[in-house]
Amino acid sequence: MQSFEYANPATVQEAVGLLGARWGQADVLAGGTDLLSLMKEHLHEPKRLVNIKNIKELEGIQKTASGLRIGALVTMDELAKNAEVHAAYQSLAEAAAGIPSPQIRHMGTVGGDLCQRPRCWYYRQGFGLFAMKDGKSLIPEGENKYHAIFGGGPAYFVSASSLGPALVSLGARVKLVSAKGTREVPVAKFFVTPASEAAREIALQPNEILTEIIVPAAAVHTATYEVRQKEALDWPLAAASVALTMNGRTVTSAKVVLGHVAPTPWEATGAEAALKGKTITADTAEAAGKAAVLGATPLSQNAYKVTLAKVAVKRALMEAVKTAKA
Amino acid sequence: MSSKKDSELPVPPKSGFSRRGFIRGVGIGSGALGTGLLETEAAAAAPATLGPGPVPITLNINGKPVNLTVEPSVTLIDAMRNYLDLTGAKRVCDRATCGACTVIMAGKTVYACTVLAIDAQGKNIETIEGLATGSALHPVSKAFYDNDAQQCGYCTPGFVMACKGFIDEHPSPTEEDVKHGLGGNLCRCGTYMGIRKAVLQAAKEMKGAVKNG
Numbered sequence: 001m002q003s004f005e006y007a008n009p010a011t012v013q014e015a016v017g018l019l020g021a022r023w024g025q026a027d028v029l030a031g032g033t034d035l036l037s038l039m040k041e042h043l044h045e046p047k048r049l050v051n052i053k054n055i056k057e058l059e060g061i062q063k064t065a066s067g068l069r070i071g072a073l074v075t076m077d078e079l080a081k082n083a084e085v086h087a088a089y090q091s092l093a094e095a096a097a098g099i100p101s102p103q104i105r106h107m108g109t110v111g112g113d114l115c116q117r118p119r120c121w122y123y124r125q126g127f128g129l130f131a132m133k134d135g136k137s138l139i140p141e142g143e144n145k146y147h148a149i150f151g152g153g154p155a156y157f158v159s160a161s162s163l164g165p166a167l168v169s170l171g172a173r174v175k176l177v178s179a180k181g182t183r184e185v186p187v188a189k190f191f192v193t194p195a196s197e198a199a200r201e202i203a204l205q206p207n208e209i210l211t212e213i214i215v216p217a218a219a220v221h222t223a224t225y226e227v228r229q230k231e232a233l234d235w236p237l238a239a240a241s242v243a244l245t246m247n248g249r250t251v252t253s254a255k256v257v258l259g260h261v262a263p264t265p266w267e268a269t270g271a272e273a274a275l276k277g278k279t280i281t282a283d284t285a286e287a288a289g290k291a292a293v294l295g296a297t298p299l300s301q302n303a304y305k306v307t308l309a310k311v312a313v314k315r316a317l318m319e320a321v322k323t324a325k326a
Numbered sequence: 327m328s329s330k331k332d333s334e335l336p337v338p339p340k341s342g343f344s345r346r347g348f349i350r351g352v353g354i355g356s357g358a359l360g361t362g363l364l365e366t367e368a369a370a371a372a373p374a375t376l377g378p379g380p381v382p383i384t385l386n387i388n389g390k391p392v393n394l395t396v397e398p399s400v401t402l403i404d405a406m407r408n409y410l411d412l413t414g415a416k417r418v419c420d421r422a423t424c425g426a427c428t429v430i431m432a433g434k435t436v437y438a439c440t441v442l443a444i445d446a447q448g449k450n451i452e453t454i455e456g457l458a459t460g461s462a463l464h465p466v467s468k469a470f471y472d473n474d475a476q477q478c479g480y481c482t483p484g485f486v487m488a489c490k491g492f493i494d495e496h497p498s499p500t501e502e503d504v505k506h507g508l509g510g511n512l513c514r515c516g517t518y519m520g521i522r523k524a525v526l527q528a529a530k531e532m533k534g535a536v537k538n539g
Contacts, residue, residue, distance in 0.1 A: 003377065007374070007376075008376075018338065025334060025335050033437075036439075048335055100510070102492065102495075102508075103436055106436055107441070
């Protein structure tokens with residue numbers, strides 16, 4: 001990788017003072033599981049790395065009056081093992097535990113999970129986020145078996161975030177801090193489909209640091225189900241996170257968010273409508289799965305992902321109501 | 327070529343080399359700074375940036391502090407292999423995927439290819455070289471030998487460290503735990519069955535050792 005200068009601030013204020021105004025000048029280093037690989041591939045060549053691992057205020061999971069506050073430096077391992085998360089935010093615990101590599105869970109942080117770059121192999125091989133050649137994307141007719149089945153381009157990569165779908169389904173927000181101030185953004189709006197090749201797939205600005213995730217109190221039954229090709233380290237092919245508010249056995253409101261099928265976590269509003277007022281059974285769960293993938297626009301090699309997404313929704317729903325009281 | 331870009335990055339309020347942020351950040355503690363004038367001066371300094379040229383660092387590997395001078399861009403695996411002659415951990419994928427570079431840092435298994443050496447300061451790093459006691463193999467290494475848990479052996483040092491880290495976290499693993507607990511390492515010879523048996527054997531032995539004091 002290219003050489004860089006290294007800064008080791010102890011506070012968020014010091015850290016944001018070291019960032020640049022434009023992408024490419026400085027990068028924020030936390031777990032490094034994505035960033036260092038990007039730098040080795042020369043996809044990111046920052047002049048400065050701002051290590052945030054020694055900023056104490058970014059650590060820890062706290063129960064608050066309104067829910068849960070998760071510091072950006074909390075590792076996926078800590079999240080997966082946290083008793084509070086396990087008890088009340090099952091979908092989040094499952095998404096974190098779903099990462100098959102203990103090493104990645106030990107190193108990778110929740111902030112990094114949300115800020116990681118897409119795994120699209122065109123992007124990783126230097127063709128850019130849109131893989132444009134002669135004014136046309138290479139992806140729709142190319143090697144697209146792991147690409148998007150929703151969104152319709154010109155961005156065909158899928159969001160790589162493990163926590164994104166669960167956080168969107170829970171109505172979580174992220175706190176973004178710059179030298180100028182602090183803003184809170186719903187996770188649903190943190191992920192964006194970039195309008196141009198030069199844009200980013202997240203709302204974070206180059207002079208900002210994601211400092212924490214705020215998850216509202218979960219009065220719901222939640223679950224995440226990921227469909228994977230193998231048990232070892234890889235990203236899911238499709239995933240679904242669900243959050244249900246129930247009255248007895250009846251669903252009063254549902255959030256169903258698909259992962260790894262679009263450039264952002266993809267809210268399946270069709271499935272949400274299909275579940276309202278229903279009791280979750282194998283039949284209603286399957287119907288919700290079908291409703292979730294209506295309108296999918298698969299590419300030449302990835303129609304199979306439509307089936308996987310459908311099944312992920314069904315299984316996540318069945319799991320979410322396992323603990324539901326009659 | 328890049329000088330224009332460089333000048334656009336905010337300059338730390340106080341330029342030049344300050345060891346304050348560096349030393350504090352790596353957890354060596356302020357004791358190393360001494361007191362008096364130096365302390366006051368250091369406290370007033372902004373967080374320094376280090377590099378991009380080589381900087382002196384100290385790593386604590388297998389219980390011994392070692393000093394070396396590396397650029398901030400040097401990874402822990404490259405520091406160990408190229409500067410310290412610790413060639414047990416292997417650099418294979420170099421992309422946080424295969425696990426051949428696995429070491430235990432601050433009690434947790436990590437990929438040494440994806441940790442900057444400068445970031446590994448102040449943490450206890452255990453490598454395959456530190457496992458044996460004299461000529462006596464560590465229970466995990468011995469269990470690999472007993473259960474034919476390697477073929478070409480290239481993944482073995484990383485796998486042994488991953489297994490030790492796993493057993494440290496799960497002292498009484500079930501077969502199912504083992505199956506799901508080693509997803510961060512790859513063996514292209516496919517010796518997984520032997521490795522799983524080795525973990526169960528080693529876990530039993532290590533537990534016995536603790537009981538016997």
